[in-house]
Amino acid sequence: MLKTAREAAEIIREHQDDSITIVSHMDADGISSAALMSLTLDRLNIDHQVKFVRMLYREVIDELELEKLTIFTDLGSSQLRNLRRKFKNNDIIIADHHSPQEEGWSRLTHFNAHLEGFDGVEEISGAGMAYLIAKELDPENKDLAALALVGAIGDVQNAWGKLRGYNQNIAKDGEEAGVLNRETDLLLYGRHTQPIFKALKNLTDPPIPGVSNTVEGCVSMLKDLDIPYKTKKGYRRPVELSDEEKQKLASELITRAITHVPEELTEYVPGLIIGKVHTLLNENERSMLRGADEFSTCINSTARHEQPLIGYEVAMGDRDVYYRSMLNLLKYHRRCIAEGMTYIDQNGLENGPEGYIQYFDASDVLKETFVGTIASLTIGHEKSDPYKPIVGIVKKDGSAKISARCSKLLFLKGLDMARAIRAAAETVGGEGGGHAVACGARVDEDKIPKFITEFENRLIEAA
Structure with a gap:
């Protein structure tokens, strides 16, 4: 694992006189990852800029500027096909923990948890991967371990009542640096x-x-x-x-x-x-x-x-x-949470065709960036069944943003929604991905019924 981290660190040193762009996922782990990497570059006096995206959809990649070095944190591994089209002739580093979908290429330094023998769902987050590069650049960066764990916890990697895998090593670094305390409570x-x-x-x-x-x-x-x-x-x-x-x-x-x-x-x-x-x-x-x-x-x-x-x-x-x-x-x-939960109070949830999932369409109430939050909170709502996944939908301009969430109990039982949502979205011509416990997709509005059926069937098959 550290070999690839060292390679990434060396690439950064080679570009220390260039302007570097960090592109990161727009969530807790992604923001932690970007901040951690940015602090690391600041300490080395390396000029850089930071950009956040919800997902590396094709149109989003088209809008990114080509730099001599671009560092993708907490995303990229699942969008290699889209990235290769634009970045194959430029140096890029991906520090990610999502499952990679394709092989890389010569100018890509692909630092991915799964490729290094770790489970990116349980054992290390995107911020953790960025942290390992930071520590290779300077061992004194151990004080950034606390920020790495903020990212891991943001991705529910403490669902077992504790952190697992390499996250434990990172926590130990934080304790040794005097920035973190962990105890049973x-x-x-x-x-x-x-x-x-x-x-x-x-x-x-x-x-x-x-x-x-x-x-x-x-x-x-x-x-x-x-x-x-x-x-x-x-x-x-x-x-x-x-x-x-x-x-x-x-x-x-x-x-x-x-x-x-x-x-x-x-x-x-x-x-x-x-x-x-x-x-x-x-x-x-x-x-x-x-x-x-x-x-x-x-x-x-x-x-x-x-x-x-x-x-x-x-x-x-x-x-x-x-x-x-x-x-x-x-x-x-x-x-916004109060408004969203009032909507659930008044409208309740609908069941999928097989009754295995529950969903709501809040297109006139929620922003698409907020539907995942309400889906998460609805798990504990009296009108929901905590033992069924919840899907939230927001439609806009002919497209639908879909967020899926499930309880920790279902996750611990082995439910993996990410694989199912990716396959279901691709079946209807859309894109999807994310984590086992929290994931999302974008599909055409008229494909929502078929998507719901495909997603539910794939979850049933995997159960």
Whole structure:
């Protein structure tokens, strides 16, 4: 693995007097990847620019400028056919963890997790691949390990209650550099920022009877367990619980979840309640950037609203203008979530022809960059079935943006939607790809019914 990372590092050194372009995916992992690579080049005083794209569709590649060196982070491996057409005579580096679809060519330095013997779904993210190149350029770049893990967690590579594979090595680097702490704790989102009852209310994967989506139920459970949820100083946060309180709470949550989860999935429940959490030690104790999970959500929200450069600057270290812009964008993000979930409340979901998937069409309500967020949140909605994949659709100008999501339980059971969505999209003349737990496609609007049928059938065949 490190051999190819060294080759990529050497290519960068050869172009240190040239202007380099970084092209990255517009999500948490992609923004983390770009920021990590950009920080690395800054430290070497190498001039560069950064561009974010949702996907390397043919028309997107046509708009990219030809540079003496282009570095693609967190994307590229699945679009080699499109890239070869334009970049075959130029030096490019791809640092990616998605499954490659074709062979490379002479001027491509292809640093891909799967080609290096690692599972890009479980063991390392795009930011992790960029980190390995950064460390080859300078071993002192170990302090960037925390940012690499923000990318990995943004791609749900902690779905097992811990990070796996090379992510563990990266976490160790972060600990050694003094920028990261990892410990076993309750896997509650908002450990550093939210009241205990709110963090519990948002625990919907797996669904917890009497807890998920109900503040009253959370408060009642805490009272029954004799766990105070507020003091004279205000509401307590999950990080303020004692070890004894955490043990009592974990036991209750696991017991409740197991009684309502299909028997074949019960073995996964404890790992979704208790696991490794990652704290960024250089961030303020009550900051939304203190926990790696919240950090990834923050920068992902900027991408969802087509402002990835705000997330990029925050990931680069800005805690002033861009950080405040991100917080303002988060407020808007929450309003959009409320509108999206109100739509689900009022309209519900439709089932695929075979009843294996559920979907919604929010073309008049959501931006296409936001449909994946609502699809993710709908997994925990009372009108959805957490044991069926969810597909969100937004139509615009004759084309349809499609996002598919599934619960962690389905993912841990072995469901891989990425392969199915890619094949289904290609069958109807579109393009698709992504991750096992979160993926997307673009197809012609009139092909949506056929796509839904193809996607559902391929998932059934793979089950």
